Each structure stands twice: as C-alpha cells, then as structure tokens.
Amino acid sequence: MRVNYERCGYCGACVGVCKSMALELIENRIVIYQDRCKGCKACIIVCPLKALEE
Amino acid sequence: MRRVLKEEYDVLVVGAGPGGSMASYYASKGGAKTLLVEKSQEIGEPVRCAEAVPRLEEFKIEPSEEFVRSYIKGGYLIAPNGKRIEVRGGKTEGYVVERKIFDKYLAIRSAKVGTKIAVKSRVVDLYPCEDGFKVKVLHLGEEYTVKTKIVIAADGVESSVAEMAGLRCKKNPMEVCSCAEYEMTGVKLLDKHMMEFYFGDLSPKGYAWIFPKGDAANVGLGVIDKKKKAIEYLNEFLEHPILEGRLKDATPVEFKCGGVPVGGPIERTVGDNIMVVGDAAGQVSPLTGGGIYLAMSCGSIAGEVAAKAVKKGDYSMETLMEYERRWKERFYNTLMTELKYKNILQKLGERELNIIAEVMDEKLEEIDVKKIVLKAVKKAPSLLKYVGELIS
Numbered sequence: 001m002r003v004n005y006e007r008c009g010y011c012g013a014c015v016g017v018c019k020s021m022a023l024e025l026i027e028n029r030i031v032i033y034q035d036r037c038k039g040c041k042a043c044i045i046v047c048p049l050k051a052l053e054e
Numbered sequence: 055m056r057r058v059l060k061e062e063y064d065v066l067v068v069g070a071g072p073g074g075s076m077a078s079y080y081a082s083k084g085g086a087k088t089l090l091v092e093k094s095q096e097i098g099e100p101v102r103c104a105e106a107v108p109r110l111e112e113f114k115i116e117p118s119e120e121f122v123r124s125y126i127k128g129g130y131l132i133a134p135n136g137k138r139i140e141v142r143g144g145k146t147e148g149y150v151v152e153r154k155i156f157d158k159y160l161a162i163r164s165a166k167v168g169t170k171i172a173v174k175s176r177v178v179d180l181y182p183c184e185d186g187f188k189v190k191v192l193h194l195g196e197e198y199t200v201k202t203k204i205v206i207a208a209d210g211v212e213s214s215v216a217e218m219a220g221l222r223c224k225k226n227p228m229e230v231c232s233c234a235e236y237e238m239t240g241v242k243l244l245d246k247h248m249m250e251f252y253f254g255d256l257s258p259k260g261y262a263w264i265f266p267k268g269d270a271a272n273v274g275l276g277v278i279d280k281k282k283k284a285i286e287y288l289n290e291f292l293e294h295p296i297l298e299g300r301l302k303d304a305t306p307v308e309f310k311c312g313g314v315p316v317g318g319p320i321e322r323t324v325g326d327n328i329m330v331v332g333d334a335a336g337q338v339s340p341l342t343g344g345g346i347y348l349a350m351s352c353g354s355i356a357g358e359v360a361a362k363a364v365k366k367g368d369y370s371m372e373t374l375m376e377y378e379r380r381w382k383e384r385f386y387n388t389l390m391t392e393l394k395y396k397n398i399l400q401k402l403g404e405r406e407l408n409i410i411a412e413v414m415d416e417k418l419e420e421i422d423v424k425k426i427v428l429k430a431v432k433k434a435p436s437l438l439k440y441v442g443e444l445i446s
Contacts, residue, residue, distance in 0.1 A: 017225050043227075045280055
C-alpha cells in the first residue's frame, strides 16, 4: 500500500479500518508500516479522496 | 508542557474532541488528577465534520456567540424527485458551530476545573502496570512514560489506544461512511435556519447535506461505495440539477473530509483501567452520522465514573462497567433501532425513496416510522420486501 500525499486529506478514516494496525495518523501525515500490512484494501475502500493505492 | 508529561495521573484522556474534553471535565470536577493528551498541534484542528450540534443546555453549556454560527430550527428531507419534507422542532433543533472554536472552548472549560493538557503529544504505546497503565507519549520527538490509573480512549475514528489495550475498536470498511465537504460562501440556502438533506443516487448509502453556517454553509456528503470516491460524488453534487443552481455563485473557503463509523457501537467499551468514548467506541447515530451529542454524553458519564473509581481506589473492569451500563441504558436501544432503519434505507433505490416521500406529510414535527411505512406499503406493496420487518 502507498499513500499519495498530494491527494491525502489526513482524516484518518483509513486508520479506523486497519485491523492490522499498519496505519497511523501523525498530525497531517498518514504513515504506513508495510511489514504489518496484509493487503486487505479496507483503507482503499474508505478513503474519501483516492489517496491510497496498491 | 514537558512538566505535565513528567507527572503521574489518576486519569489520562486521549483525544481532545468533545468526548475527551467532557470526560476530562467530569474527571477533574470529581477530584481526579487528570491529563488530556491531544496529538494535534492545535485543539479542534483539522475539522472533519459538518459541525451541526444539538441543543447544549443539558450539558450546562451556554450556546456562546463565540462558536455558534447558525441557529437551526429543523431540516428539509429531499427525495430524489425533489419533494421536500420539512421537519421542525424537538431533536432537530440545535446549532451549526465553528468546531475549531467549539472544541477549544470545551478543552478550556475542562482546564478551568483542573485538567492539565498536553498538545502535540501522541500516544504511541501503553502497557498495563501495577494499578494502571504506563502510557508512552511522544512530544516533539521525545518520549515520556506517563503513569495513570485509568485511561479514557476518546481518540476518534482512527482510534488505536483501545486496540493497544486489547479492546477491539477497528471498524468494518462497509460500515464507515466516507465523507467530503466544502465550506462555501455565496450559497443560496432554502432557509438560513434549516438544514438540507438529499437522498438517492447522488450519495449512495448515505446522504448529501447543506448546513447553514453564518455567512457560509457546509456542503458535503457521505457515501459507502466501492466504485467511486466521496470527492467525486461531491463534485457532481455541486452541479446537481436538484440544487437548481443555488451553488452557482458559491465558492469554497475550506475543504474537509473524514470517516464516520455508522455500524453501531463496538462490542466492549470497558476493560480493566480503561474506557472507550465517542467515535472510537462507535457511539455515533447510524442514521444521521451525528456523533457530537453522543460523545459529549458518554464522555460525561465516563469522566464521572472515572472520578468515582479513583475515590474508591478500584479501577477494575467491574467498577468501570458502570460506564457501559449507564451509556447503554440511555442510548443502546435507540442506536440499535437506528441501525435497523439505516440498513433498510441503504437498500432502497430512488423509486422506493420517492414513494416514501410521496406518502409523507410535507410538514412534520416528528417522524413516525411505522405510520409512514404502513402508508408506503399500501401505496406500493412491492416495498414490503424492504420494510416488512418494521411492521410485522
């Protein structure tokens, strides 16, 4: 998973659905811990702005 | 700032939204030594909300000019075919506020009764210790370990604190409404004291809204959809014929986005030495997506229960269960009924929505679901397969 920071509105919706705790919202930046990501794509579904991509 | 992170506390509240500020207010008021930890540099920022709040009198908070931007008397529900249903009075009354100022106002109110606040401070981990938790907080690149007897997790939709403590708070993506909103000036409102709600294909499994906000208006929508993004629906809504050009001269002054958990409350909101509050706990109206009233109410209860537990010297799950019992007593049935209505509403197509709107009176003071459903089924028996469970 990758964050397109140009598109991101740092709302944290993706963090709220990441059951593997691979995402964190640090102020205005979404951070991905790639080693924890299981590729479930829940984050892609909820993102209002298409800021997450595979 | 650094000093407050070097002390020990009775209660540590994570997140300075309305839920966290109310929880810390009542914890401090009840005599507990309380720390409120906010990860943002500024309380109230960034806003990810349509900013409508209910009447505040029951919280003993004056609707101050400082943060109230519009007084709301009700709303228009607008069907795909344009039929408007006016709902006034009762629960629909309230305010549209400037959240940035409102949230800070509530935090200051809490500080005035003794709460210490740490801003730009992020909880990165916590682990149980004798009689409480050790909470690791990162502030300006330095890590502090803060000992507390009770943690109140009010850390919003992106909540991780409850998970760190072993409570499940992550949501299913099909139960999170994906929202995008422009705050715009130059909007021609139907009425400056009325909210507007639009239903149908323009906002699948959610709705679009226009909320008056002083000289501006919040124009946004929430969807649950795998194909298209909220922002794409929003851009279409701005030019939608149903608005009859009322946004033609409007221009944005702010962009907001967010995720709203509409799948009902999480299974467990209490554990040993911990309580979960607000969006983190799924304490959101599944029907409207409104969460401020619930967060403030449940936060108040959590704060009171925390203070009581501190006095008693017992922070076990058993003692803290008073919080879960009390908030469920007040809200659980309503939340579950709303969840049922939401699940039905999400299945209805534009044709069905239009039929329901047709049988509704044009002016209402309260929405009597059963009565409406009966009338709708009489008119179009095909609706029975969607709404049957409501009248059986």
